[in-house]
Amino acid sequence: MSYLLRVYLQDRPGSLGLLAVSLGSIGADILSLDVVERGEGYAVDDIVVEVPRGALPDTLITAAEKVDGVRVDSIRPYTGVLETHRELELVNDIAGAGRERLQVLVDAAPGVLRVAWATIITSGGAGAIQLFGSSSAPETQVTDASWLPITHAQELDPESDWVPPLWRDMDTRLAAAPIGSPGKALLLGRPGGPDFRPSEITRLGYLSKIVTTVLAQP
Structure with a gap:
């Protein structure tokens, strides 16, 4: 174990x-x-x-x-795979994934960024739309995307009104960064913590910028 x-x-x-x-x-x-x-x-x-x-x-x-x-x-x-150059390997995998790039991102992000789950969220006419989710993403999805647009990586208030009650009950720490545009974000969750450290938010920001550049390539 x-x-x-x-x-x-x-x-x-x-x-x-x-x-x-x-x-x-x-x-x-x-x-x-x-x-x-x-x-x-x-x-x-x-x-x-x-x-x-x-x-x-x-x-x-x-x-x-x-x-x-x-x-x-x-x-x-901890059930993740130990990798020496996790971010570099993830970017390389995304670059070669074609139309599945965002699914590759959310599948690998939990292991790379030491979180429990990852999703890609955007806003729609009826609220939030989950475009992609890791296998560990919660069944209870966010329905309110009032926190979008987002321009930089940041920790989100886990007690905000838009956070589903079940997520709050599980004391889920949240962080997000724009992916491709301010209206689309990579959302990360850590039920039970720990809090995201400033260095982790900086790391998330660098990764999101690199991934956004990769996604812009044909």
Whole structure:
């Protein structure tokens, strides 16, 4: 079983090694590590770990927070494919996908951007229209597109009136970026969090701009 931990830790020599040792003491094997954000004196890392069958997630939290200066922000099961150059491979796949480009985007976006689901939303005469959705996209779809048009990547207020009640009940964090035009957006969801970090929104913005350029090519 694999889990994705988002941890805050003091940005000092040896802290990551101590964390690895502590996780290893309960049989957890680190499969990958991504630095999400680095600030003055701290770092935010996404760590994918594999644990023995039957191990409880709470043991990972306990082991991680035994290390001085470490705090676990979130933990959730992880089923994504580990890739070294995820964004580059996604852009390459989109470029060769022909008419299925947007479906390729939403299928791969959850693994690339570490979210639960992705959809392409546009506005129509009767409200929101979902054009494409990942296999994990919620059955309850958004019907109100009053937040469109959108001109840049941004985190969206999960308590806004347009957010379906079920999404709010699941404490779903939301982010979006324009795809092709301000009236069409890539919408991302993370039920239960964690919050989108500023660096993640910046990363989403760069990806959306590159994808928009690719989509403009014949």
